[in-house]
Each structure stands twice: as C-alpha cells, then as structure tokens.
Amino acid sequence: MSFQPVLLTAAFAIVVSTAVHAEDRGAAAVSNQELKAKTDYCKTCHGVSGQGFRGSFPMPRLAGQQPEYLENQLQAFIEHRRTNPVMFNVAHVLSPPMLKALSTHFKDLNPKPLGGAPKELVAEGKKIYEDGIPSAEVPPCASCHGPDAKGADAFPRLAGQLHDYVYRKLTNWEKERGQDKAKPDNSAIMQPIAHNLTETQIKAVAAYLSYLE
Ligand code: HEC
Numbered sequence: 001m002s003f004q005p006v007l008l009t010a011a012f013a014i015v016v017s018t019a020v021h022a023e024d025r026g027a028a029a030v031s032n033q034e035l036k037a038k039t040d041y042c043k044t045c046h047g048v049s050g051q052g053f054r055g056s057f058p059m060p061r062l063a064g065q066q067p068e069y070l071e072n073q074l075q076a077f078i079e080h081r082r083t084n085p086v087m088f089n090v091a092h093v094l095s096p097p098m099l100k101a102l103s104t105h106f107k108d109l110n111p112k113p114l115g116g117a118p119k120e121l122v123a124e125g126k127k128i129y130e131d132g133i134p135s136a137e138v139p140p141c142a143s144c145h146g147p148d149a150k151g152a153d154a155f156p157r158l159a160g161q162l163h164d165y166v167y168r169k170l171t172n173w174e175k176e177r178g179q180d181k182a183k184p185d186n187s188a189i190m191q192p193i194a195h196n197l198t199e200t201q202i203k204a205v206a207a208y209l210s211y212l213e
C-alpha cells in the first residue's frame with residue numbers, strides 16, 4: 001500500500017510534463033512578436049484593448065469574447081458564411097495557428113464598456129434580456145448568453161458590446177449570417193430570435209447590454 005501514492009505522483013508528473021511540452025510546441029507556431037504585430041493591427045479598428053470603436057460605423061468590441069465564438073466568426077468570414085468584405089480581407093490571410101492564437105488573445109482583456117446608449121431604455125432591455133418576450137416566442141437571452149451576458153463556448157459574450165453594433169446585427173441578421181445554405185452554422189439558432197424582435201425591443205436590449213461590465 002505504501003508505494004501506491006508514489007507511483008500515482010510519478011504518473012501525474014509525466015502527464016503534466018507532456019502537457020507542458022505540447023503547449024510549448026503549439027505556442028512556437030506563432031511567436032509573441034508576430035502575435036503582437038497582428039493584434040496591434042486588429043486594434044487599429046477594434047479599439048484600444050479591443051474595447052470597440054465608434055466611427056462612421058461601429059467596430060465591435062472583441063475584449064472578453066469567448067475564444068470559440070471568435071474562432072467560429074473568423075472562419076465564417078473566410079468561408080463567406082458571414083458576409084463582410086473588410087473582415088474577409090483581414091481573416092483569409094491568417095494562418096491556422098495565428099487564427100487560433102488571435103481567438104484566445106482577446107479573452108483576458110477587460111476594458112470598461114464604451115456605453116453611450118439612451119439610459120431610459122435600459123430597464124426595458126433588462127426585462128427582455130432576462131424574461132424574453134413570450135408572446136413573440138422570444139426566449140430569454142440569458143438562457144443562452146448567460147445571466148451576466150458573458151457567454152460560454154460558442155455562445156458569444158454580449159456584455160459591454162456597442163449598442164449600435166448590436167442594433168445593426170439584429171436588424172440585418174438574415175442578410176449577413178448563415179449565407180451558405182449548403183453549410184448551416186450556429187447563426188441559425190439566432191435567426192428566429194432576431195426576426196421576432198421589433199426595432200424598439202432591439203434598441204432596448206442593445207442599450208442594456210452596452211453598459212454591462
Ligand atoms: C479595417 C478594420 C478592421 C480590422 C483591421 C480588423 N477588423 Fe474585425 N471587424 C471589422 C468590422 C467593421 C467588423 C464588423 C463586421 C460586421 O458588422 O458584421 C469586424 C468584426 C470582427 C469580428 C466579429 C465580432 C463579433 O462580435 O461577431 C471578429 C471576430 C473580428 N472582427 C476579429 C478581428 C481580428 C482578430 C482582427 C485582427 C487580425 C480584426 N478583426 C481586424 C473591422 C476590422
């Protein structure tokens with residue numbers, strides 16, 4: 001009996017050291033310098049710390065975004081399932097390891113939300129976020145995006161997202177997402193929800209989300 005814990009400890013040490021080496025190899029595919037050059041470029045549009053930027057049209061916040069969602073979107077831009085000429089140009093030149101590294105880079109950034117939405121809409125938006133709109137068959141947003149709107153895995157974080165960006169996406173969903181009928185993707189989950197919300201309801205929920213930290 002007495003030697004068993006020693007064996008277990010040794011086995012554990014081997015597992016850990018293999019994992020560390022595997023990680024080293026993955027990271028070596030993209031140097032820190034290359035990654036920094038790329039993320040500096042992303043931030044020329046997506047703002048300091050990926051906080052988003054409000055110019056002639058809104059650049060979405062990437063800070064705190066779920067890596068799996070980010071990766072899915074970059075892939076969707078490349079494959080024209082999500083149409084956006086700017087992001088197609090940015091994404092289609094990325095090597096697979098760079099695409100992976102970029103997807104995780106933004107997760108730990110946590111700048112304050114830009115805010116700026118009409119505050120009088122926030123209470124109504126919170127209600128929609130938490131309860132949905134049963135009469136229009138809109139489920140609570142919180143049931144998928146999480147009670148704190150931080151998302152998980154393929155469900156995106158919405159907390160702190162720019163209100164004018166959220167408004168544009170939800171009013172234009174069917175024209176931009178899921179554009180390859182032969183390759184259905186997760187955008188189909190949001191399609192009926194975006195479709196059933198009125199513009200007033202979208203403005204309210206977008207205002208609520210834009211202030212969440
Ligand atoms: C020239 C400006 C520009 C640059 C540079 C740029 N982006 Fe974008 N990006 C945009 C715009 C505009 C959108 C919004 C597209 C839309 O409205 O659907 C966007 C959207 C995105 C989205 C989707 C966000 C979401 O919430 O669904 C991701 C992910 C993204 N960009 C990642 C990146 C990464 C990573 C880089 C750097 C490699 C980068 N972008 C560089 C302009 C840019």
Ligand code: HEC
Nearest residue numbers: 072139140141144154155156166169186187189190193205
């Ligand atoms: C049944 C699950 C589900 C519910 C309920 C839901 N969503 Fe989503 N939502 C998703 C998924 C999955 C995606 C990512 C789609 C993709 O990858 O193309 C998404 C994406 C989004 C996006 C795009 C984010 C971005 O950065 O471009 C917005 C905005 C959004 N949802 C808002 C809402 C709002 C507001 C509600 C409530 C009225 C809601 N969602 C309810 C699953 C859901």
